[in-house]
Amino acid sequence: MVKHLEYSTKERVKLGYSLPVMEAFYTIQGEGSFSGHAAYFIRLAGCDVGCVWCDVKESWEQDKHPILDVEEIIQDAKAHPGRLAIITGGEPLMHELGPLTKRLKEEGFQINIETSGTHKFTGEIDYVCLSPKKFKAPVEEAFDKADEFKVVVFHKSDLQWAIDLSEKLNPNCKLYIQPEWSKRTTVTPLLVEFVKENPEWHLSLQTHKYIDIP
Numbered sequence: 001m002v003k004h005l006e007y008s009t010k011e012r013v014k015l016g017y018s019l020p021v022m023e024a025f026y027t028i029q030g031e032g033s034f035s036g037h038a039a040y041f042i043r044l045a046g047c048d049v050g051c052v053w054c055d056v057k058e059s060w061e062q063d064k065h066p067i068l069d070v071e072e073i074i075q076d077a078k079a080h081p082g083r084l085a086i087i088t089g090g091e092p093l094m095h096e097l098g099p100l101t102k103r104l105k106e107e108g109f110q111i112n113i114e115t116s117g118t119h120k121f122t123g124e125i126d127y128v129c130l131s132p133k134k135f136k137a138p139v140e141e142a143f144d145k146a147d148e149f150k151v152v153v154f155h156k157s158d159l160q161w162a163i164d165l166s167e168k169l170n171p172n173c174k175l176y177i178q179p180e181w182s183k184r185t186t187v188t189p190l191l192v193e194f195v196k197e198n199p200e201w202h203l204s205l206q207t208h209k210y211i212d213i214p
């Protein structure tokens with residue numbers, strides 16, 4: 001096999017041997033069903049969805065961020081005690097995740113992904129958190145693969161949209177609604193009442209923001 005080191009940087013990114021990384025950090029998962037778990041976040045750069053309320057817009061422009069070899073990412077990830085890796089972004093499905101996930105599995109990680117589901121899936125992912133967006137629809141396979149469906153609620157009308165879209169999910173997928181952060185004061189009480197009336201749905205809060213951790 002040709003050593004991948006002979007490829008140009010552009011080719012290495014295309015093949016997934018290197019990736020644009022905005023940040024990689026060891027913290028506590030603040031959202032969804034793994035809330036409270038120690039996790040190593042890998043925030044890949046680049047997103048083509050454009051949510052108006054995105055809380056990490058600085059991730060959108062891929063070329064503004066460094067390109068790291070997969071091995072560099074792995075060396076930092078394995079330096080921490082936890083073995084839960086959460087690939088996020090930006091939109092991580094924009095990238096070839098095969099080499100990164102292969103090495104993470106070799107190092108004993110469980111691999112979760114935070115995704116809008118707007119591109120095809122690559123690599124070995126153990127747990128898919130699908131957070132659908134009105135701005136760009138998820139690909140069909142995202143609904144089959146989703147282990148968790150986490151809908152950000154900016155306006156009350158998003159609730160009916162969430163219910164309608166959830167019809168496309170596999171029956172084992174967990175259902176979450178999450179207040180859009182800037183609207184949390186007015187939206188959270190609505191979501192509390194919604195979950196009490198629709199107990200198949202669960203409430204997800206961005207707990208990391210309340211306790212001021214990354």
Ligand SMILES: C[S@@+](CC[C@H](N)C(=O)[O-])C[C@H]1O[C@@H](n2cnc3c(N)ncnc32)[C@H](O)[C@@H]1O
Pocket residue numbers: 047053054055056088089090091092114115116130131150152178179180181182206
């Ligand atoms: C920054 S996104 C990155 C991963 C992927 N692009 C996605 O949207 O799922 C990570 C999570 O944060 C959520 N999120 C982004 N901005 C938010 C905000 N202002 N309020 C609440 N959740 C937000 C997204 O819906 C997603 O579940």
Ligand SMILES: Nc1nc2[nH]cc(C(=O)O)c2c(=O)[nH]1
Pocket residue numbers: 027028029030031041056088089114208213214
């Ligand atoms: N602590 C913490 N939990 C998170 N869950 C999803 C996040 C994300 O930005 O993908 C995130 C994040 O940015 N920080």
Ligand code: SF4
Pocket residue numbers: 047048049050051054055056057059089090091116133
């Ligand atoms: S898909 Fe995710 S990263 Fe992209 S704009 Fe929306 S919330 Fe932000």
Ligand SMILES: [Mg+2]
Pocket residue numbers: 055056
């Ligand atoms: Mg975040």
